[in-house]
Amino acid sequence: MNILVCISRVPDTTTRILVGGDGVSIDTQGVKFIVNPYDEYAIEEGLRLREKNGGTVTAICVGPDAAKEQLRTALAMGVDKAVLVKTDKYFDSYFAAKNIAEVSKEMKPDIILLGRQSIDFDSFQVPSYLAELLELPSVSVVSKLTIEGNKVIAERDVEGGKEILETELPCIISAQKGLNEPRYPKLPDIMKAKSKPIEEKQPVEVEPKVSVIGMEIPSRKRIGKILADTDADIEEIVKSLHEEAKII
Amino acid sequence: MSKILLFLEPFKDGLKRTSYEVITAGRNLLEKSKSSSKPYDSMLGVLINGTEAQANTAKEYGLSNIVLINISNLSNYSSTAYAEIIKNVAKENDASLLLFAGNATGLELAPRVAAKFEAGYISDCIGLDIANDEIIAKKPVYAGKAQISTKILSDFKVFSLRPNVFTSVKSDASDLNLQTMNIQIDEKFSKVIVKDVIKNEGKLDVLEADIIVSGGRGIKGPENYHLIENLAAAFGGAVGASRAVVDAGWRPHSEQVGQTGKTVSPTLYVACGISGAVQHLAGMSSSKFILAINKDKDAPIFKVADYGIIGDIFEVLPKLTEKVKNFTGK
Ligand SMILES: Cc1cc2nc3c(=O)[nH]c(=O)nc-3n(C[C@H](O)[C@H](O)[C@H](O)COP(=O)(O)OP(=O)(O)OC[C@H]3O[C@@H](n4cnc5c(N)ncnc54)[C@H](O)[C@@H]3O)c2cc1C
Ligand SMILES: Nc1ncnc2c1ncn2[C@@H]1O[C@H](COP(=O)(O)O)[C@@H](O)[C@H]1O
Numbered sequence: 001m002n003i004l005v006c007i008s009r010v011p012d013t014t015t016r017i018l019v020g021g022d023g024v025s026i027d028t029q030g031v032k033f034i035v036n037p038y039d040e041y042a043i044e045e046g047l048r049l050r051e052k053n054g055g056t057v058t059a060i061c062v063g064p065d066a067a068k069e070q071l072r073t074a075l076a077m078g079v080d081k082a083v084l085v086k087t088d089k090y091f092d093s094y095f096a097a098k099n100i101a102e103v104s105k106e107m108k109p110d111i112i113l114l115g116r117q118s119i120d121f122d123s124f125q126v127p128s129y130l131a132e133l134l135e136l137p138s139v140s141v142v143s144k145l146t147i148e149g150n151k152v153i154a155e156r157d158v159e160g161g162k163e164i165l166e167t168e169l170p171c172i173i174s175a176q177k178g179l180n181e182p183r184y185p186k187l188p189d190i191m192k193a194k195s196k197p198i199e200e201k202q203p204v205e206v207e208p209k210v211s212v213i214g215m216e217i218p219s220r221k222r223i224g225k226i227l228a229d230t231d232a233d234i235e236e237i238v239k240s241l242h243e244e245a246k247i248i
Numbered sequence: 249m250s251k252i253l254l255f256l257e258p259f260k261d262g263l264k265r266t267s268y269e270v271i272t273a274g275r276n277l278l279e280k281s282k283s284s285s286k287p288y289d290s291m292l293g294v295l296i297n298g299t300e301a302q303a304n305t306a307k308e309y310g311l312s313n314i315v316l317i318n319i320s321n322l323s324n325y326s327s328t329a330y331a332e333i334i335k336n337v338a339k340e341n342d343a344s345l346l347l348f349a350g351n352a353t354g355l356e357l358a359p360r361v362a363a364k365f366e367a368g369y370i371s372d373c374i375g376l377d378i379a380n381d382e383i384i385a386k387k388p389v390y391a392g393k394a395q396i397s398t399k400i401l402s403d404f405k406v407f408s409l410r411p412n413v414f415t416s417v418k419s420d421a422s423d424l425n426l427q428t429m430n431i432q433i434d435e436k437f438s439k440v441i442v443k444d445v446i447k448n449e450g451k452l453d454v455l456e457a458d459i460i461v462s463g464g465r466g467i468k469g470p471e472n473y474h475l476i477e478n479l480a481a482a483f484g485g486a487v488g489a490s491r492a493v494v495d496a497g498w499r500p501h502s503e504q505v506g507q508t509g510k511t512v513s514p515t516l517y518v519a520c521g522i523s524g525a526v527q528h529l530a531g532m533s534s535s536k537f538i539l540a541i542n543k544d545k546d547a548p549i550f551k552v553a554d555y556g557i558i559g560d561i562f563e564v565l566p567k568l569t570e571k572v573k574n575f576t577g578k
Contacts, residue, residue, distance in 0.1 A: 229559025
């Protein structure tokens with residue numbers, strides 16, 4: 001099985017976010033970058049598919065030179081090959097999808113695995129965009145995946161329940177928590193990954209589709225009525241829900 | 249001049265609540281565009297595999313044109329088929345702005361349609377406005393720790409709206425002009441289809457609820473969850489959970505709120521015995537009102553709370569439930 005896993009490089013979830021000097025992006029000083037948490041499920045699923053069916057797992061990232069660190073994490077987890085489509089410019093999801101599509105056209109994977117969203121911009125679009133560019137079926141936010149021969153059964157959460165979907169290979173799947181339990185890379189594998197080659201590619205240039213014109217830290221204008229737990233306090237809160245918030 | 253196309257979804261006797269939110273947002277944009285140099289000329293709804301009666305309910309929200317498409321050879325949802333149909337409706341009707349609800353279907357479908365037009369797409373918007381002749385979308389980024397204002401550079405524009413943030417407002421449209429079409433979809437567009445839907449019977453989903461009561465590790469075990477459920481019932485709301493609770497196996501993942509769970513924006517979010525880690529806040533900080541109950545006065549959840557009770561949930565919850573019942577009668 002020829003498996004392609006897409007990973008993006010994002011700030012660690014606990015990082016404090018500050019707006020940078022340009023007013024449209026974050027100040028990256030001191031920010032720790034990680035593999036997008038959902039992509040770990042995608043990597044793990046790729047490795048499990050290889051363990052079952054044989055083949056190779058290739059990880060791809062569209063990003064700056066520093067993203068090699070995230071590709072090395074994927075290598076340490078066990079992917080066979082890593083490709084970096086190198087760009088230093090700010091880019092949007094369309095740019096990422098278009099460049100992943102270019103590589104896929106050469107590679108012709110049986111399955112492309114992604115995360116359900118990147119936790120930086122939460123744009124939620126590379127999987128579907130890629131699917132259209134490659135004219136492939138796709139299922140987003142998958143929490144269970146079964147592949148028998150060419151037949152693919154995927155489960156995903158929707159409002160009020162679950163959908164069971166059926167499709168066939170080749171296809172595109174975006175991963176949700178619950179799909180599997182990603183393995184932790186072992187120290188020797190982390191060491192080995194350091195010397196593994198990472199193939200670098202030049203991006204195809206595409207016109208940006210969106211532009212960020214401002215970034216701000218949302219101010220929380222919360223009421224902030226914090227009381228103790230006496231009967232009178234609880235009564236007061238319930239009254240506020242009724243009179244002030246008009247919820248009940 | 250071109251049209252604003254709205255993707256509508258059928259639900260029971262009408263449309264999904266989020267569809268009415270999409271209509272209201274479309275109406276506001278249409279209105280505002282009138283005084284800009286790039287006005288839109290009207291709104292058009294597209295409803296797939298729905299009924300006339302369902303479409304008719306859109307009228308109350310000021311929508312007067314709907315294309316109702318019934319696919320004779322496909323009764324279930326298929327992202328590939330739906331995307332193709334929406335593309336065709338947009339082309340035939342000269343639409344250049346598309347709005348979707350940012351729910352499971354919309355989040356999957358909207359970028360597919362955008363790709364067909366090589367168009368820019370902005371997901372999960374919490375605000376849409378027109379300033380200096382341009383549509384400016386606001387959306388949370390970095391798990392809600394920041395917010396961006398952003399615009400689409402292509403002529404064709406696609407947006408999805410975070411559920412429950414855009415309130416739906418009724419407005420009378422005179423008459424509904426319904427154009428019904430029965431079509432066959434080419435097999436190549438139905439390579440992925442929904443085979444089955446498993447409903448959480450009788451349970452209100454956090455994504456559909458106006459009020460959510462969530463429990464955290466402070467609840468100590470699944471056997472105590474009735475305290476959370478009782479309060480939720482008193483409010484007529486849904487039950488949610490923190491990841492700590494889900495990872496411990498006390499509650500199903502479908503109830504998890506947060507970065508790796510669901511993103512919710514209810515009118516009221518009640519956090520019981522939840523510390524308020526950033527990853528939890530990522531999923532609920534856009535709630536209109538937040539009530540926190542925690543025995544630790546320094547718990548970070550109180551920093552984002554409108555209302556807070558510092559106390560032991562085992563004592564507070566039963567009392568709170570009784571008092572809420574007095575108001576709601578539930
Ligand atoms: C990549 C990543 C993704 C994550 N995604 C999510 C996510 O989607 N959702 C999520 O929730 N978390 C997520 N987390 C986990 C998150 O960091 C926290 O660990 C988690 O939210 C903690 O859950 P909690 O508040 O229930 O538990 P704790 O942090 O243990 O807090 C328990 C709270 O209960 C209070 N308490 C205890 N007993 C009582 C009592 N008797 N009465 C009143 N109060 C009491 C305590 O004071 C404490 O504040 C994620 C973490 C990572 C790294
Ligand atoms: N720059 C990128 N390089 C490789 N994969 C990416 C990139 N951006 C996004 N992806 C993949 O697409 C998924 C969804 O991201 P997004 O659409 O940006 O929210 C991520 O979880 C990744 O698997």
